[in-house]
Amino acid sequence: MTKVELRGTVEAGARWKPRVVAFTCNWCSYSGADMAGTARIGYAPNVRLVRMLCSGRLDPIFILKAFEEGADGVLVSGCHPGDCHYVQGNLYTRRRLEVFANLMEFVGIDPRRLSFAWVSASEGVKWSRVVDQVVSQVAEAGPVGSWAVLHAPSTLAPQPRQPAQPPRQPPSEEEVRQTTLNLRELARRLLENGEVSRIIGYAHSAGGMSAAPAFIDTPEDAERLAWSANSPGNLTAYLSGPNRARRPGKTAVVVKTCDARSLGGLLRENQLPRDEVVAIGVSCSGQWSGGRLAAKCYACESDISPLADWSVGAGGIADGPHPGTARAVAPDPRDAEIAALASLPAGERLAFWTGEFDRCIRCYACRSACPMCYCETCIADKTQPQWIPAASSGPGNFAWNITRAMHLAGRCADCDECARACPSNIRLDLVNHSISRSIERSFGSRVEADPAAVAPLTTYRPGDPDRFL
Amino acid sequence: MSATATLLPDLARITGARDETYDVRTLQIELVERDRAESFTWRPGQFAMISVFGFGEAALTITNPPDEEGFIEITFREMGKLTSALRRLSTGQIVGVRGPFGNSFPLDEWGGRDIVFVGGGIGMAALHAPLAAVLRERDRFGEVTVVVGAKSASDLVYRGEFDEWQRAGGARLIRAVDPGGEVDGWDGEVGLLPDVFERLGLSGAETVVVVCGPPVMLDFMLKATSRLGTPPARVITTLENRMKCGLGYCGHCSVGRFMVCRDGPVISGEALATLPKEL
Amino acid sequence: MTALGWHLSEKEWTEWLRVLLESGIAVIAPVLGTTGTSEFQRVGSAEEAAAPPPSRTAMSPKKFLFPQSEVLFSFDFSGESATLSQPEMERGRQLLVGLRPCDAAGLRRLDEVFLSEPEDPTYSERRQRTVIVSQACTQAGQSCFCTAVGGSPSGREGADLALTKLEGSGDLLLEPVTAGGEELAAPASASWRPITAEDRAQAARQAEAVTSAITREPLPPNAPPILASSFDSPAWAEVADGCIGCGICAYACPSCSCFDITDSGGAACGSRCRSWDSCAFSTFTRHASGHNPRADQPSRYRQRVMHKFSYFPAEHGGEMMCVGCGRCIDLCPAGVDIHHAVLALASGATLRVQARSGVKA
Incomplete structure (x- = not known):
């Protein structure tokens, strides 16, 4: 199999000295380093310190930027749990970095390049020991070159997109037709009696999508609404952020069970008031395209989300969430793909993901299609500093895809819209799903539809996994 | 080129x-x-x-x-x-x-006419070259007036050149600040530039008005000049848009078919009226 | 032009590609990728180039003339003197095969932009060492509308050589369109059979069949002037309703030519890149002050449509900056359909009423 060489690896080894960027908090670790200095405790001179007020300030993009600018390794160091100057900043960071480290490992980055430590202001000796250890680890790993300018051919065979037998059958044409009629009926009613001023739903399309988003503002226009077993598009993306298409008054939105999770997320993150949105849950037996069930649907347990204000199915219209009877589920095929990837040697994982990200054309369709990407100004569009290189080449593509994944960590509704929108078929679904799974493994929690549920990375527990030195 | x-x-x-x-x-x-x-x-x-x-x-x-x-x-x-x-x-x-x-100010067409330069904020930068050129050949033109405005007194640009502009029958200078932007001892005008311009009745049917400022100021200046009887053909402005190539083909600065870098930046109020409202 | 064309067997066609490859010409053809879609790629064997997958490539071939990202120059101020250095250009010829007629026509639109004064030097350089072989379509997709914008599934605009695959025999008709195409074929063509009248008749029948399989309506002939006068139409908001502001349409488009210029690296050394850009992005027109002349998505979508169907035609004798390949329709994650949009605007009606008029019954 392909051996991935980091560019610059074979540079005269004798002359090369590892460069490590250390992000330290102001109160403990920076003072600890200072203590080492004043106490004349020697340590490897290869480390460059960047002081932050709190390790909680650390956005993983800082780490990516350090690598992009030529660091061979990165160390993040903060106060010991319980000692944070801001009480809990380091505890949030512990969770965030746990997820980030797992993601880096999943994409095949050498774990020796990324270290975390707790060093207090009085631990000059520990600081010295940690730096020596980190530097020797990075020395072993070798020069990173330009870490993301990894041009490894993507020689891996395409992952089978859908190996398993779907647990359900597609709905019958009659069921789909009845559902459509009921949807129109409800839409007409809601618009006629003025309960809502707009309905965001699906309409038939002659183009590439079997069903395209439709914006219905009059009862007559409700005739355009349609439901099909292939109704992609998470319409909650139109509720907030740059795509916002709500109208004054209430806006109703047609949601599948997966879409409703992002509605819950938007409500949780205060992106819209609950009383300005009406969720029309449409009975969904899964998304079918070309006879295949979408991977996200295999393990989906309910045809209607608990967030639904209305339930619409072939059988009729009901007030509130009225899911059908318990239905058959099967293991999520994405899990099998992730497990297959995870079982490969790190170099091959890196080759796979480099091949994926190399195809990125930076059209930002992933961001645009994502309901949770509601920032008015995305970090990719910020130029001071230019966090993410604008050109669609190695470093920028890697930084963009990883940064977006991390910004969605603990927030992603698992709707796979980014992967559907991607014109290059990059397996963003696997990136995001692997993060969801790593969060589940590490913290035992997942992203829920319930707006009152606490998002996994906005909380912490004393006993959280701790990989800090 | x-x-x-x-x-x-x-x-x-x-x-x-x-x-x-x-x-x-x-x-x-x-x-x-x-x-x-x-x-x-x-x-x-x-x-x-x-x-x-x-x-x-x-x-x-x-x-x-x-x-x-x-x-x-x-x-x-x-x-x-x-x-x-x-x-x-x-x-x-x-x-x-x-x-x-880009193109340039039609100085040749201004001979013998009264000229009013109206610059808002950093917009004054775009008027500096034509103003300097006019002052070099002062005799070719009628009255020259410079209205320079900014949001506050400390935002007025080219303050160091004000005396020089006014020297020896050069230009009449009017300084203006937005309401609230004046400081103690301020002896200039207070008000938004188009209002100051109109209040002082600075243009007439034969005047050339050269204006540059934020997009919203331009709209109001066109209205003010129109009320004072200056035909839009003699209101000259210079546009600004995001640009990348400067050569008319990267696509960024277009306003309809008009490419600011290639067909502009200098444009008359008359031509501006034919462009889509996309400034 | 002396030669009228040749009738080649599949073997002869493959053999010729092999000769070209062995002579060092870079051959670029649609190849089925690992993700199940086909893409234009440089191929290593004549067999790969000779039998392109039937599906249309997801992206247009424009990147071989106008790369998605190219280094304009690099700078180094770290030493004694400041230097700017331009990257070495490749010098070899490249042959693009398997282009659909719309793809070739799209590249011709790029020529209009990059080769008219002032000429773009890197595009021009690439163009001069490129030979384009278009291949007549044998099937029409749901989103195809070349015939609506003056094209044809057997059109030759932009091609140096035109290829037609005969159904049944699988033989190929190769016809020179430009002197450059004829020149490339000259050494080999001596041994090829000339095209017969029967061949032409079959090609014409095939072309007719594909043309009639295109279901999308032609645009009214006065579409450009109607659009020009509908800048303020409320229909823009409707046709762009779903637009989510990503760059897929512009990046997949064979004729979209807008670009961005960005620097990377630090003040001491780095490089300046030219990359594709899209008028759908809010950053496309946003000033440093934050002011944005196109403040909302409908105004950005309007720019896209107007540029292609009104502004460009007005300056290019009515020729549209859209070749009807349908990629933007197929790939749009929000179902925005440019053909529908133009029809709706040009008919003066709104999309609400015109919902399905883009497709014949």
């Missing part, structure tokens, strides 16, 4: 710098290669693409008149990525220059 669209700048050295306000700065720049410097000729109103390597490129109007050979001047407000980087440079440092690009 050469037949080839070069995106490769000429290297240039900063030979002088002065602060116009706390966030507006003027730089004097000389192309490093002598033959390039000699062949670099421009007309008032044209702009250059200025590079700060590592940060990018931006379109900035050339503010000195063309008879000052050998160097160009630019005046900019620290605003985005490029101008922030440019602000940090000092004499002796290297920048890049491409250009000159």
